Amino acid sequence: MCGRFVMAKAAGDLVAEFELDPHSGEIILRESYNVAPTADVPVIVRKAGQGPEGGTGPRELEVAHWGLVPVWAKDMSFGSRAFNARSETIREKPTFRSAVKRKRCLVLAEGYYEWLKPDTPKGRKRPFYISPEDGSTIAFAGLYEWWRDKDAGEDAPWLLSCTIMTAASPDPDEGGVLGELGRLHDRLPVPLDPAFFDEWLDPENDDAETLVNTAVAGAFDVASGWRMHEVGTDVGNVRNNSPELVRPVRP
Incomplete structure (x- = not known):
């Protein structure tokens, strides 16, 4: 699963790294070394009907509430239990089955x-x-939704929310970092290869089964380029937020 992450980069850095619409650089991101569910997180989306001649628009940076709130939810507290989505059931679960068809995003960490x-x-x-x-x-494989409190009237603001897709972790007997990830936890937040970004983000592609399977199939290749080290237990308190949290505590 993914329950805490780090995002301390500025929007301008992400614009260059992910080839985003230049206007995305105007977004203010809060630097955090201990992002927890229900916090605001940076996501990348592509919107239908906003490109040349009405086609799919460019990659855009948005800020979303971490914890998916489907359009039918009674209140936004629903998202506190939908910050991760299992790839095996993502197409059947009522919470996710609409978003996985056309509202897919990248959640950045x-x-x-x-x-x-x-x-x-x-x-x-x-x-x-x-x-x-x-x-x-x-860039984690994510879903997003727009939600508004119907009881608050037509002037109520819209909430953009998101979730991160997870899959089964690598076999613990694997060599290298993949085996370490398998020993660490039985679920893995699914990272996407840059070559798959546009396909995953395309709102006109509703072949959810193929998209989810392709994302999961490529996750281990991306994760094989990761590293890991033990850190201090201060990260367990969401009120702690400093670069010290990611520093190794053992050689």
Whole structure:
């Protein structure tokens, strides 16, 4: 799963890295080393009808509430239990089955945290930080929705929300970082290869089964370029937020 991550880059840096619409650089992103569900997170979307002659528009940066709130939800608190979506059931679950057809996004992170369960009943969980070896930004496969409180009238603001898709982790017996990821947790937030970005983002492509299967099939190749190290337990408190959180605590 993915329950905490890091995003401290400015919008202008993301515009260059992901070839976004230049206007996306005007968005103000809050630097955070401990992003938790229900926080605002940067996402990339492509919108139908906003390109040349009404075609699909360019990649755009948006800020979304982390925790998907479907259009039929009674209130936004629904998103607190929909910050991850399992790839195996994403096309059937009422919460996600509409968004996966045409409202797919990239959820951006510099890295994320995962907790290793103890080997013994009296042992303690240990947090690890996972990030790309080359310092690039991870683009997780995500979904988004627009929601508005119907009881608040037509002037109520719209809320953009998102979720991150997860899949089964690599076999723990794998070599290298993939095996380490498998030992760390049985779920993996699905990262996308840059060559697959536009296909995943295309709002005119509603072949959800093929898109989800392709994303999951390529996840391990992307994750093989990651690294991980143990960090301090301060990351367990969402009020802690500094670069110190990602520093290794062991050689």
